[in-house]
Amino acid sequence: MHTIPGRRIIMSLFLVFLLLPIYWLINMSFKTNSEIVSTMTLWPHHPTLQHYMRIFSDESWYSGYINSLEYVVINTIISVTVALPAAYAFSRYRFLGDKHLFFWLLSNRMAPAAVYALPFFNLYSAIGLFDTPWAVALAHCIFNVPLAVWILEGFVSGVPREIDETAFLDGYSFPRFFAKILVPLIASGIGVAAFFCFMFSWVELLLARTLTTVNAKPISAIMTRTVSAAGMDWGLLAAAGVLTLIPGALVIWFVRNYIARGFALGRV
Amino acid sequence: MDKTVNQKAWFLVLPVFAVVAFSAILPLMTVVNYSMQDTFGNNQFFWNGVGWFKELLDPSTDLGSRFFASLWRNLVFSAVILAIEVPLGIVIALSMPTKGWTVAACLVILALPLLIPWNVVGTIWQIFGREDIGLLGYVLNHIGIHYNYVANDIDAWITIIVMDVWHWTSLVALLCYAGLKSIPDAYYQAAQIDGASRWSVFTAIQLPKMNRVLLIAVLLRFMDSFMIYTEPFVVTGGGPGNSTTFISIELVKIALGQFDLGKAAALSLVYNLIILIVCWVFYTVMTNAGIERPQKEGVA
Numbered sequence: 001m002h003t004i005p006g007r008r009i010i011m012s013l014f015l016v017f018l019l020l021p022i023y024w025l026i027n028m029s030f031k032t033n034s035e036i037v038s039t040m041t042l043w044p045h046h047p048t049l050q051h052y053m054r055i056f057s058d059e060s061w062y063s064g065y066i067n068s069l070e071y072v073v074i075n076t077i078i079s080v081t082v083a084l085p086a087a088y089a090f091s092r093y094r095f096l097g098d099k100h101l102f103f104w105l106l107s108n109r110m111a112p113a114a115v116y117a118l119p120f121f122n123l124y125s126a127i128g129l130f131d132t133p134w135a136v137a138l139a140h141c142i143f144n145v146p147l148a149v150w151i152l153e154g155f156v157s158g159v160p161r162e163i164d165e166t167a168f169l170d171g172y173s174f175p176r177f178f179a180k181i182l183v184p185l186i187a188s189g190i191g192v193a194a195f196f197c198f199m200f201s202w203v204e205l206l207l208a209r210t211l212t213t214v215n216a217k218p219i220s221a222i223m224t225r226t227v228s229a230a231g232m233d234w235g236l237l238a239a240a241g242v243l244t245l246i247p248g249a250l251v252i253w254f255v256r257n258y259i260a261r262g263f264a265l266g267r268v
Numbered sequence: 269m270d271k272t273v274n275q276k277a278w279f280l281v282l283p284v285f286a287v288v289a290f291s292a293i294l295p296l297m298t299v300v301n302y303s304m305q306d307t308f309g310n311n312q313f314f315w316n317g318v319g320w321f322k323e324l325l326d327p328s329t330d331l332g333s334r335f336f337a338s339l340w341r342n343l344v345f346s347a348v349i350l351a352i353e354v355p356l357g358i359v360i361a362l363s364m365p366t367k368g369w370t371v372a373a374c375l376v377i378l379a380l381p382l383l384i385p386w387n388v389v390g391t392i393w394q395i396f397g398r399e400d401i402g403l404l405g406y407v408l409n410h411i412g413i414h415y416n417y418v419a420n421d422i423d424a425w426i427t428i429i430v431m432d433v434w435h436w437t438s439l440v441a442l443l444c445y446a447g448l449k450s451i452p453d454a455y456y457q458a459a460q461i462d463g464a465s466r467w468s469v470f471t472a473i474q475l476p477k478m479n480r481v482l483l484i485a486v487l488l489r490f491m492d493s494f495m496i497y498t499e500p501f502v503v504t505g506g507g508p509g510n511s512t513t514f515i516s517i518e519l520v521k522i523a524l525g526q527f528d529l530g531k532a533a534a535l536s537l538v539y540n541l542i543i544l545i546v547c548w549v550f551y552t553v554m555t556n557a558g559i560e561r562p563q564k565e566g567v568a
Binding site: 004007008010011014015017018019020021022024025028036037040078081082083085086088089090091092093094095096098099101103105106107108109110111112113114115116117118119120122123138139141142145146149199202203204205206210219220223234237238241244245247248249251252253256257259 | 271272273274275276277278280281283284285287288290291292294295296298299359360362363364365372374375376377378379380381382383384385386387388391392393395396400401402403404406434437438442466491494495497498515516517519520523524529532536539540543544547548551555
């Protein structure tokens, strides 16, 4: 691969630009509030774990993380499961309205969450799912299912058709072919799709906040509420922020070898 | 690769259709319903026809002026961040190390901002830019640049643009990197034999190969910046004044703040329509690019 002159400097500068605000957040989370407000220190002079202790000992705080992970996981499972057969269909067959359907799906990925906030509120209240992880998980399907179909379609198209035909000649039934042959072949694609569903569900706040009040409130919403109610507890806010970085960082670490291809949505 | 016609494929698509229809069509019907009615509270609704739409599209009314002002702001914002993020993303992708552990390290750090919840992104920059406790604001003010994103329009805009560049340039860079990785070495060797300059290698080999991924990048970045809500809302709350109130923020203000359901619904539909049109343009360009490519390479 050809690169450009001065690439080390450009890359280093950009990485510093990316990491500096994150470092500042981490730095603040280990300071006491008086140190944050009174002096400007580049690293914590009196490091403290008090903010983290408070989050881990207070259920209204740590339950937020559990709620968030709950709907993210439900959403990822639903999205990938329903998207798999559809991706196969779009990749292999032509059928009535296939192009329109694909476009319609894609357009839902692009629909602004703000438009759906209020109708979703009405819908999930009406069917009694309001304030449950299921409401948020289903609501997030509107952008994650199309995305999963799109990614998986790219990966399925990378599997030669001959493999399907050989399997059917060998007497594999369709479900058995699907489970035994296709799924293992596109395992990395499924990983990538799951990664993206996880990512977009994890970072979304507007719908998650609108659809929950108490029992299923996500951590990101708890952060905003506590801060506005109790004045500015900067250290606590920073610590809560740092803890939201961890699931993302872990997931990236697991998929690091597929990131490049994954971000191209299987279409390189 | 020709696909066979098989109407039974609908059965495979049915679950997706059901899930998305449940989340998309049902709520959209509610929106259409609201957009035609007026209410004086107490769940009493009155038929208003296209009244809200007329008001929305007439810049002389309050609603219309707010809509066009926020639409304009949003378009400027999208244009600016695309103009920064796309070239910068390409440069970053070209600057990626070629081998060793640094590749994985760079990829992980690049992807990090993408997995931070959007309101935490806002919080990070809200803190980082404050002159009393934030490194950026503190340093700027101490070297003599008066910077305050809460009070100054220009500073607020710069903060939000820099935040978006920080947040999303990695996506463009990772997409371009994936495109670059797929170029076979033979292309470069051929270019070397021909004595091609670095610039012509870029314009004749790398850029055409990145075409498709760049299109995806521009599509995703345009759409996501066009519906941006959480990050500017956390940092500036749409202010100072209305200077960073984008369409989504305006919409949520009208819908959940004032509970003006009719106006909000009309705005939602027009907003959705704009997105749909842009999406259709991109989709057409993208599928056409997909048809052209195999022919050019002779792999049918």
